Amino acid sequence: MTDDTFLNGIADALAALPTVEGVALGGSRAQGTAAEGSDWDLAVYYRGAFDPEHLRAVGWEGEVSAVGGWGGGVFNGGAWLTIGGRRVDVHYRDLDVVEAEIARARRGEFDVEPLMFHLAGIPTYLVVAELALGRTLRGEVPAVDEFPDALRRSASARWSQMAELTLAYAAANHAPRGMVTQCVGSIAVAACQFAHAVLAAEGTWTTNDKRLLHAARLQEIDGVIAAADHGTLADVVAQAGTLARARLQSATAHIADGIDVA
Structure with a gap:
């Protein structure tokens, strides 16, 4: 299976989940710096309530967290999956939260939140950075260009x-x-x-x-x-x-x- 076929199949499945308005590719795959074996980072941008049970029901192998299962805050959960022998991370992104952080970033405002694997924590503008560096695959996500x-x-x-x-x-x-x-x-x-x-x-x-x-x-x-x-x-x-x-x-x-x- 080619990378494009693989990615399109996942994007279609994620875009079909209830309340999801957009799907984006992030990380090294979006930036063209992926090495052989690099994982695939995707984000589902939803409006309103998101039920992880719908993601579990797709049937992919791996761990699917609750909303807020990764400590809450702007980085509010996701899934570590293996699909077709490839590692895929899916991140939950609440559009109301993301849009609020875009507005705050433009005003020069942000918080620092603890998150596993990030020694100094993460700035809440991380979700804005994802939009600036990512690639929209399905639907619509907010547009971000320059660093304010x-x-x-x-x-x-x-x-x-x-x-x-x-x-x-x-x-x-x-x-x-x-x-x-x-x-x-x-x-x-x-x-x-x-x-x-x-x-x-x-x-x-x-x-x-x-x-x-x-x-x-x-x-x-x-x-x-x-x-x-x-x-x-x-x-x-x-x-x-x-x-x-x-x-x-x-x-x-x-x-x-x-x-x-x-």
Whole structure:
């Protein structure tokens, strides 16, 4: 079965579910960066109530969560499936919530929510990023193009502030006590926070942690963490901060005088 035949069959089945108004392809498959064996990320955009039992009734192998089963918030559940031997993730997207987050993003407003597999949590504008980076397969979904200027300013400032506080706490509390795990964990979280700050300043959408540091060109922090040992924890925390601040400064240099580059 070709990829197109495979995808069209799934899109048709998802579009036929009650209350679903649109189906979109996301992730590496939508962006043309998929590797062999990459999974397929799809989202169902529904209006009103969505009943996962209708998705279960399609008969695909895998786990189908309740609405809100992945912690609630904007990322409110979905399914991990195997269809025709291929891995498929289906995400539930409430159109009322998505439209509200689009409006908030344009005003520079967002929240940060905890979500498994995302070290620093996710910004609620993640659902807006999905629309900007995805491809509509069936029906209609909201259109999103550029990263809002107001969000570039607010998100870069907020994420960088969180990163600075994360490192400061590690330097003041974990490093003096030789707490290696806590220090390394704090650096990892702060690196992700700095990465979000960099990408926001540059007006670059991101939807997950898989290549977050690489997208922000902060992968050098891998070397900082690899060099960590009990005797130099304070230095390691400081080195990570210095590296990340320099990258953020270059990303935000144009913001002070107005945003005119992507």
